[in-house]
Amino acid sequence: MKQLRSLRGMVDLLPEQTCCWQATEEIARNHFLKAGFHEIRTPLIEVTDLFARGIGEATDVVGKEMYSFLDKGDRSCTLRPEGTASVVRAVLQNGLLNKGPQRLWYGGPMFRYERPQAGRQRQFHQIGVEYIGAGNARSDAEVISLAWRLLYELGLDNLVLELNTLGSSEDREVYKSKLVSWLEAHVEEIDEESRNRVNTNPLRILDTKNTQTQAILKKAPSLMDSISDESRQRFVEVQELLEALEIPFKLNPRLVRGLDYYNHTAFEITSSQLGAQGTVCGGGRYDGLIEQLGGPPTPSIGWAIGMERLMLLLGMYAEINPKGNAGRLKKSVSPDLYLINRGLKADKFALLLAHKLRAEGLIVELDNSGASFGKQFKRADRSGSFWALIIGDEEVAQNKVKLKSMKTSSPQQDQNNSEHLYDLTDIRGLINQINHKDSTNL
RNA sequence: GCGGGCGUCGCCAAGUGGUUAAGGCAGCGGCUUGUGGCGCCGCUAUUCGGGGGUUCGAAUCCCCUCGCUCGCCCCA
Structure with a gap:
C-alpha cells in the first residue's frame, strides 16, 4: 500500500520541536499576562461571509486563498485565514465592549491555500493581540512595543520595525481616487500585474517589486501629501512615543498592508534572514472593521506573529549563540x-x-x-x-x-x-x- | 495559478547503460539475564518516488505522472 502523507503545506511538529514551541508559547503567555492582555479562543471555522466582509473581497486572502466548503446544511464555511475577524466577531457576539476596551490575545492555526515555500505553509500558526476600543496614539505605541519587546525577550535583536501611516479611512479614499486617476493616465508604463490592480486594490501597487514600475511611481501623488493634518499629527505622536520607549523604527512609505481593514498606523517587523518571506510580525490599526461587521464605531489596533517564521529565526539564533535566550528555548527535557x-x-x-x-x-x-x-x-x-x-x-x-x-x-x-x-x-x-x-x- | 532545482534505507549519501545497488550515522541483536559512555561481530533497500517506453541489459537514456523544495504573486 502506498504510504499516506500529510496534505501539501500541512506539516507535523515532532517532539524535538514541540518542546521549543511550548517554551516560546509560555514566554509569550507571560508577556501578555503582564501587560494585561487576556486570551480569547475562537473557532477555527467561521461563516465565509465574516472574512469576505472583514478582510475585503479584493484581497488575495479572500479572492484565492481561502479554504472554503459547504457543510451539510449548505452553509458556506471557511477555515480561518487570520485571527482578527474572528476575534472581532466574538467580541461583538458576546457583548464584551459593554465592559470597556478589550486587551486580547490569541494563538493557533490559520489556513491559506497557497504554494508552500520557505516560511510559508498552508496550515500555519499565529499568535496575535487585538486592542479593541482604543483609539489614541498611546495605544498604538503600547501594542507595537508589546510585539517588539516580546521578540526581544525571546532573544531576537536584529529585527527591523517598519512603520507607515495610511491616514484615516477618509484620507485613504481621497488618496485612492487621486492615485487611480494618475495611474489611469500612466497605464501604459506600468507592469501588467500592477495594471490589473488599478481597479481592484490600487494601494498595493505602491508596494510592487517591479523596479521599473517603482521608478515611475516616484512621480505619482504620495500618500503622505494627501493625508489630513490631523492624521499626520497623530502619526508624529506615535513616532515620538516609540522614541520615548527606545524602540528603533524605519519609516517605509511603501508599506501598505494587504488587508482592507487597515487605516492609520501600519507596521511590520522583518528579518533579512528568512528568505523571501521576511515578515515575522505584521499589524496595524483597523478603526473601521468593527462597524463593518455590524458593531458600533470602535477604534482598534492589533498584530500577528507568524510562529513558523519565529521558530525559524529562533533556530538560527540558537545555532549562532547556544547560550543566548533563543538557545535556551531549544533545550529538551530529560527525565529526572x-x-x-x-x-x-x-x-x-x-x-x-x-x-x-x-x-x-x-x-x-x-x-x-x-x-x-x-x-x-x-x-x-x-x-x-x-x-x-x-x-x-x-x-x-x-x-x-x-x-x-x-x-x-x-x-x-x-x-x-x-x-x-x-x-x-x-x-x-x-x-x-x-x-x-x-x-x-x- | 506560473517559473527554477531535486527525488537511491529513518537521516546523510556513492553510483551517470553490464552480472551481488558502496559507505557513514541512527536502529536492532550478540560478545554481556545485575550495571551505561569505548570496542568488536552480525542484521537492516529483490530495488533506486510511481507508471510507461528504448535496449540483449536501465537507478542510470526518453516520455508522462506524483511528490518535495526554492522563487513569483501575496502575506504571518
Whole structure:
C-alpha cells in the first residue's frame, strides 16, 4: 500500500520541536499576562461571509486563498485565514465592549491555500493581540512595543520595525481616487500585474517589486501629501512615543498592508534572514472593521506573529549563540529518573513506585522492556536522565531500591560509590537525594 | 495559478547503460539475564518516488505522472 502523507503545506511538529514551541508559547503567555492582555479562543471555522466582509473581497486572502466548503446544511464555511475577524466577531457576539476596551490575545492555526515555500505553509500558526476600543496614539505605541519587546525577550535583536501611516479611512479614499486617476493616465508604463490592480486594490501597487514600475511611481501623488493634518499629527505622536520607549523604527512609505481593514498606523517587523518571506510580525490599526461587521464605531489596533517564521529565526539564533535566550528555548527535557526493573515482582513494584514518584512531581521514565540489566542501563544512559533507579529481585526481597548516578565519568569503576540502597518505606529520603543532583557522592 | 532545482534505507549519501545497488550515522541483536559512555561481530533497500517506453541489459537514456523544495504573486 502506498504510504499516506500529510496534505501539501500541512506539516507535523515532532517532539524535538514541540518542546521549543511550548517554551516560546509560555514566554509569550507571560508577556501578555503582564501587560494585561487576556486570551480569547475562537473557532477555527467561521461563516465565509465574516472574512469576505472583514478582510475585503479584493484581497488575495479572500479572492484565492481561502479554504472554503459547504457543510451539510449548505452553509458556506471557511477555515480561518487570520485571527482578527474572528476575534472581532466574538467580541461583538458576546457583548464584551459593554465592559470597556478589550486587551486580547490569541494563538493557533490559520489556513491559506497557497504554494508552500520557505516560511510559508498552508496550515500555519499565529499568535496575535487585538486592542479593541482604543483609539489614541498611546495605544498604538503600547501594542507595537508589546510585539517588539516580546521578540526581544525571546532573544531576537536584529529585527527591523517598519512603520507607515495610511491616514484615516477618509484620507485613504481621497488618496485612492487621486492615485487611480494618475495611474489611469500612466497605464501604459506600468507592469501588467500592477495594471490589473488599478481597479481592484490600487494601494498595493505602491508596494510592487517591479523596479521599473517603482521608478515611475516616484512621480505619482504620495500618500503622505494627501493625508489630513490631523492624521499626520497623530502619526508624529506615535513616532515620538516609540522614541520615548527606545524602540528603533524605519519609516517605509511603501508599506501598505494587504488587508482592507487597515487605516492609520501600519507596521511590520522583518528579518533579512528568512528568505523571501521576511515578515515575522505584521499589524496595524483597523478603526473601521468593527462597524463593518455590524458593531458600533470602535477604534482598534492589533498584530500577528507568524510562529513558523519565529521558530525559524529562533533556530538560527540558537545555532549562532547556544547560550543566548533563543538557545535556551531549544533545550529538551530529560527525565529526572530512569526506572530500571527486571523480574515479575519487580515489575509491579516499579510500576507503583513510578506512580508515587510522579505524584511527587518527578519526571520518571519507566523501562517496560524486561530486557537485561545491561540493555536497560544503556537506555537509561541514552535517556539523558541523571539518575537510574534499579529494582530487581534482590531489591524486592529486601524491600529496597538502588539509586545510581548516571553522570559519573567511568561507569563501572565507581559502581560502589555511585550506588546507594534506599528503603522503600523512606520515599522522602529517596526524593531528597534525587532532587540533590549536585552531591553525587552518596 | 506560473517559473527554477531535486527525488537511491529513518537521516546523510556513492553510483551517470553490464552480472551481488558502496559507505557513514541512527536502529536492532550478540560478545554481556545485575550495571551505561569505548570496542568488536552480525542484521537492516529483490530495488533506486510511481507508471510507461528504448535496449540483449536501465537507478542510470526518453516520455508522462506524483511528490518535495526554492522563487513569483501575496502575506504571518
